[in-house]
Amino acid sequence: MTATDHAAHGDHHEDHHALPLWMLVGTWGALMGLTLLTVFSAQFDLGAFDLPIAMGIATIKAMLVLLIFMHLGFDKGFHSLLIFGSLLFVFLFISFTLMDRGQYQGDITVKDSEKLLSD
Amino acid sequence: MSDHGHGDKPFLAHHFEDEDHQFDSGKLGIWAFLVTEVLFFSGLFCAYAIYRSMHPDVFQYAAQALDTKLGAINTSVLILSSLTAAWAVRNAQLGQKKALCLNLAITIACAFGFMGIKYLEYSHKIHLGIIPGNSTEQYLDGAFGEPKAEQVAFVVPQEGEGEEQHAAGGEHADDAAHAEGGGQDHAHELAPWNDPAVDGIQKQNLAIFFAIYYCMTGLHGIHVLLGIVVLVWLLSRALRGHFTPTYYGPIDFAALYWHLVDLIWIYLFPLLYLIN
Amino acid sequence: MTQVDVPVIAPDRPVQHLDHNYINHSKGILSWLLTLDHKRIGLMYLAGISASFFLGGLFAMAIRLELFAPGMQFMSAEQYNQVFTLHGAVMVFLFIIPGIPAALGNVVLPLMLGAKDVAFPRLNLGSFYLWISGAGFFVYTLLTKGLDTGWTFYTPYSTTGNNTAVISATFGVFLLGFSSIFTGLNFLVTIHKMRPPGMTWHKLPLFLWGMYGTAIMQILATPVLGITLLLLIMESTLGIGIFDPNKGGDPVLYQHFFWFYSHPAVYIMILPAMAVISEVIAAFSRKHIFGYRMIAYSSVSIALLSFLVWGHHMFVSSESTLATLIFSAITFSIAIPSAIKVFNWLATLYKGSVALNTPMLYALEFIWLFTIGGLTGLFLAVLSTDVALHDTYFVVAHFHYVMVGGTLFAFFAGLHYWWPKMTGKMYSETSSRLGSIVAFIGFNLAFFPQFIMGSRGMPRRYADYKPDFELFHQLSSVGTAILGVGLAIVAYSLVRSLFSGKKAPANPWGSATIEWECPSPPPHHNFDHPPAATDPYDMERVEWNEEVGGYVPVQGYRPVVHH
Secondary structure (H helix, E strand, O other): OOHHHHHHHHHHHHHHOOOOHHHHHHHHHHHHHHHHHHHHHOOOOOHHHHHHHHHHHHHHHHHHHHHHHOOHHHOOHHHHHHHHHHHHHHHHHHHHHHHHHHHHHHHHHHHHHHHHHHO | OOOOOOOOOOOOOOOOOOHHHHHHHHHHHHHHHHHHHHHHHHHHHHHHHHHHHHOHHHHHHHHOOOOHHHHHHHHHHHHHHHHHHHHHHHHHHHOOHHHHHHHHHHHHHHHHHHHHHHHHHHHHHHHOOOOOOOOHHHHHHOHHHOHHHHHOOOEEOOOOOHHHHHHHHOHHHHHHHHHHOOOOOOOOEEOOOOOOOOOHHHHHHHHHHHHHHHHHHHHHHHHHHHHHHHHHHHHHHHHOOOOEOOEOHHHHHHHHHHHHHHHHHHHHHHHHHOOO | OOOOOOOOOEOOEOOOOOOOOOOOOOOOHHHHHOOOOHHHHHHHHHHHHHHHHHHHHHHHHHHHHHOOOOOOOOOOHHHHHHHHHHHHHHHHHHHHHHHHHHHHHHHHHHHHOOOOOOOOHHHHHHHHHHHHHHHHHHHHHHHHOOOOOOOOOOOOHHHOOOOHHHHHHHHHHHHHHHHHHHHHHHHHHHHHHOOOOOOOHHHOOHHHHHHHHHHHHHHHHHHHHHHHHHHHHHHHHOOOOOOOHHHOOOHHHHHHHHHHHHHHHHHHHHHHHHHHHHHHHHHHHOOOOOOHHHHHHHHHHHHHHHHHOHHHHOOOOOOOHHHHHHHHHHHHHOHHHHHHHHHHHHHHHOOOOOOOOHHHHHHHHHHHHHHHHHHHHHHHHOHHHHHHHOOEHHHHHHHHHHHHHHHHHHHHHHHHHHHHHHHOEOOOHHHHHHHHHHHHHHHHHHHHHHHHHHHOOOEOOOOOOOHHHHHHHHHHHHHHHHHHHHHHHHHHHHHHHHHHOOEOOOOOOOOOOHHHHOOOOOOOOOOOOOOOOOOOOOHHHEEEEOOOOEEEEOOOOOOOOOO
């Protein structure tokens, strides 16, 4: 395919365009910085905020990888729909199971204590 | 293959109209595959979420057996390999054969580095007797009954009435306290695994943490190994000059897979190593 | 690639047969085993799943013979446990799940798109070999060990005691799962990327909409089965404790994991069946399908809703009250898209010129059986009745009406519908119709009494029963025998057609979808040029031609534009 063909097809081929090097290296720098940040923040006991902060930083890193390294920011929308849609199903799976388990955990704890008492 | 019949385009399969058609189909295919990978790992994340939400103290206690420094180094190694993988795609798009091969080689080297560090971590743990599964008895009577127990500075948060029991636990508790030496604000009692004061159910839950640890990192490791196989194959093809600015799909798809392996580690690292 | 020798096409009569077709395209056993041709892979799947169906059927006969009278007849209770487990596992994992998508879908899907092949032919062959290896593990388990956990492998039973059988069987299922994932992935990409010019999403034949919904479920649900079985294998071999209550684990968690896959899997089984029925009903009513968009969207909504109802398998497995309420409510809502389909099929039949060919007979039987199966599902979705009916023959009858009455009958509808295209031969309508009717009668006799005894408290999976249930069990066993006779007639009719059937025309039924435009059987490359797609249910587009004994496109036909 010649260069003119390429241009003529216009926005069909955005994913054939190479990302500039500064963007790749910059993303790498940001990822390394965030890794240091998350290790650093884990030194402190922030109580209930520990997990949300760690997950928040991980999610920012994940978005950087997805959008830039994996070209999702410059790619067809359907690919984003696929991957983010799959996260919705992961969320459903984990949240329903967690909810149910949380609801019947009380019964298990009672059984456990009975077992301990009988031992 | 006899089915490749597009003359000057040796890698264009017969049932596609042109190279763009083939590339787009492959790209959709690899994204759908990554979706299956996300769902595949979701079961482990679900198990993790459940046991952590039920026993947060146990997770906090057990995670100290993991070496944060090695975990952080491995994270950096994977992030570097992600950069070189993305860079390799750029090289392929621009037709830079030498740089492509170099970047693929660095990616493979990083993957081996990652597995090497993983091997150190695993062998250290197995040396300490932290073996996936196995009977709880063996767990406790084996490794943690030995003096090595002090190397695994565990903290069990004890409620008020637990302290009398601990006094009976004797020197083991002191050994562990000495080894731990950390600046915990809480009045946590320190105890090795075989301390009689640690009740049986707590011990079981510790074993479950390590089971989840081994499953998650093990499955991730298997994906790294598969990635190595794919990348070596692509490197050999790149050396033979198979890839051109119009035909670089395999490089792009393998890089996407590799980034997903990195993505999963990005979540595994804080979830397993950084529980305080 | 040698050029396919297509004779010059007479303008008014497309090519009906080719001397050189995909079946005799190349010779030798390797040309089949290593083929990348979707049609040949589909035929190999067909042979494989037919063998599995026969095997599962033998187990079914053994169960019904044992239950013919109270007391133990010729099996021990342990053997009975193994036989019903193998019946369930073989039928579900080896026959029903791959049945329609892998065997019929592989042959038909690219043809319907006017494509030369699926998007990834090598992956397609890989799926087939994954299926073969998975089946191999099953047969190995069958021959060497006793698997007696039930097809669901519930913990802790599956992780305690003699569990080496569980390991080999679950590894087999793991491989079968990946076979299913890759088939779904292949079909998803093929439907997205290989459509012919003019085939917009709203001109996609409904079979493809159904396969698309199925692919979504295969991609999203089956990996969870993979990880569940992997954890189960780890649990059995290493004792990691995640599912083991003795080690602080949670056996109910296994059920959550398993049903997060296996409920969508129920729809992986039925959605392709519905897809086949949509095609057959329209073709044999000689009428545009009624409510095209509603049927298409209901396929996708079934696919998505199927992920929200898995908890209804666990109403009596110590699931919490809150979760049971939510799952019960959502379970009712999934009846809506299923009902939409049934009503649209009935509306298509209304005032159609219905031809009772064999595929149509199966389709009508499907509507009858699926409706009974679907409506009895609502009894089980109600929390109060489910507590009483759970683990009784009522459940057994319900899912047999859906999975056998639904999927098996639709599989036969599709097999008879596309048989002329796949093999190039017409079967005898008389013997095939007879087989279909006998099977239908036998099926109802086998399973309707099970509703009654289930509602009277006959528990499932028991090798023995009280004499009160004897009559129902005997009716059921006699029905199974009649069903077996019916299936034997079906098989005889199809096999005979291979040897003495007359040559099939390109379009024997008068359907308007693209696969009927290529000769029967198709050439290796299906189409020389991608055919232009039109409305797939515009039946006026083709007319009967006495000379070719089939339907041919109407010359100069201009479709009526619907507003």
